[in-house]
Amino acid sequence: MQKVRKGVITVAGFGTRFLPATKAMPKEMLPVLDKPVLQYIVEEMVASGITEIILVTSSQKRAIEDHFDRDKDFENFLESKGKLEKISSLIDLSKKVRFFYTRQAEPLGNGHALLCAREFIGDEPFVFSDGDSIIDSNVPVVKQLLKVFKKQNASVIGVQKITDTEAMTKYGNVYGKAIKEKKTYRVTEFIEKPSIEKVSKDGLIVGGMRYVFTKDIWAMLESQKKGRDGEIWLSDAANALAQKKKFMAYEYEGVYFDTGDKLALLKASIHFAKKDPDIKDKIDELLV
Numbered sequence: 001m002q003k004v005r006k007g008v009i010t011v012a013g014f015g016t017r018f019l020p021a022t023k024a025m026p027k028e029m030l031p032v033l034d035k036p037v038l039q040y041i042v043e044e045m046v047a048s049g050i051t052e053i054i055l056v057t058s059s060q061k062r063a064i065e066d067h068f069d070r071d072k073d074f075e076n077f078l079e080s081k082g083k084l085e086k087i088s089s090l091i092d093l094s095k096k097v098r099f100f101y102t103r104q105a106e107p108l109g110n111g112h113a114l115l116c117a118r119e120f121i122g123d124e125p126f127v128f129s130d131g132d133s134i135i136d137s138n139v140p141v142v143k144q145l146l147k148v149f150k151k152q153n154a155s156v157i158g159v160q161k162i163t164d165t166e167a168m169t170k171y172g173n174v175y176g177k178a179i180k181e182k183k184t185y186r187v188t189e190f191i192e193k194p195s196i197e198k199v200s201k202d203g204l205i206v207g208g209m210r211y212v213f214t215k216d217i218w219a220m221l222e223s224q225k226k227g228r229d230g231e232i233w234l235s236d237a238a239n240a241l242a243q244k245k246k247f248m249a250y251e252y253e254g255v256y257f258d259t260g261d262k263l264a265l266l267k268a269s270i271h272f273a274k275k276d277p278d279i280k281d282k283i284d285e286l287l288v
Contacts, residue, residue: 004125004146004212007050009041010113011131012058012104017261026061028131030259032268033276035089037259038064040134043089046097048143050127054100054120056113068099109231115221123215125149128234130209134268137254141210144252148184149212154246157187157238160207161251168199172206172235174249183251190239192228204249206235207256216245 015027022030028038045053057064068090075091078084100120104113114128127142135141135158145156159174172192176185190206191198220237227233241247257268273283 002124004127004149005049005051006121006124006126007045007053007142008056008114008117008121008126008128009038009045009053009131010056010104010110010128011038011061011064012056012107012113013131014058014060014107018265024060026064027260028061029063029067030265032134032259032265033272036067037134037265037268038131039067039089039093041129041131042068042093042097044135044140045127045129045142046093047140048127048146050097050142052098052100054102054117055131056104056116057101058104058107065099065101068093070094107231109227109229109233111221111224111232111234111237114234115218115232118218118221121215125212125214128209128211128213132258132260133208133210134257134259135208135210135252135254136257136271137252139253141208141252141254142212144254145210145212145250148181148248148250151181152184152246152248153214154248155214155217155238155241156212156248156250157206158208158210158252159185159204159249160256161203162205163203165196165199168203168205169193169196173198173200174202174204174206175200176202176204176249178202185249185251187242187247187249189242190235192233192235204251208252208254208258210252211238214245216241220244 011028015022018027029036102116104116141158145158148156173194175189176187178185220240224232224237227236259265259268274280
């Protein structure tokens with residue numbers, strides 16, 4: 001089995017829900033405390049053993065490249081002021097992972113965005129995430145999924161289990177059969193935002209957009225017809241793959257934050273603020 005060493009993160013969206021802030025700043029660079037959303041996702045991949053990451057961007061996303069690039073003059077300035085530790089996490093990342101970039105020329109869906117990374121990935125298995133979701137966990141979620149991948153030698157999606165059937169209609173649902181390994185399922189179908197009568201009986205939803213894919217996903221994406229809004233969607237291709245190949249789902253350990261709207265971003269910020277030893281004792285006072 002090939003070692004999984006490459007990751008893909010799609011960050012090409014416009015971020016219209018955060019306008020006017022995102023007119024000049026990529027939504028993935030909006031801060032959760034002192035780090036942009038995207039850095040949390042990159043750190044998760046790197047902590048899981050990923051050594052090469054390609055980011056699928058668009059013309060408005062140059063700030064992403066600048067953020068992960070080394071700036072020796074700036075580092076020297078910070079060191080002279082005794083403040084180099086403020087970007088130590090970024091310096092550490094640059095020593096552990098290589099970044100690559102490609103652009104999605106048109107907004108044609110996340111499946112199309114992933115296809116833009118096809119040449120970079122080749123036939124290797126790889127991990128995938130969108131650029132909106134942070135998952136706080138003791139063991140990185142990507143690492144949890146890679147463990148399942150190594151056992152099953154098949155594509156894997158990270159899922160959450162919820163009991164609120166009304167809430168389930170707002171997410172992609174995953175349908176499958178439990179296997180003997182704890183919290184692991186053989187996927188039979190994916191349905192995006194089903195009616196309340198058709199939600200997953202196991203309560204499984206797509207939470208955080210974390211996948212490990214085998215090379216089989218490419219054929220599905222390349223033949224995938226346009227779906228809602230005339231775009232190519234990864235969920236449709238994943239569903240097609242599950243009909244032909246073994247596809248696993250794993251109920252991961254972790255707290256998922258979708259930072260794609262203002263309230264969700266604020267919720268993520270409060271969560272991490274309460275874990276910050278320098279400010280956690282002051283948060284409750286602010287929320288009164």
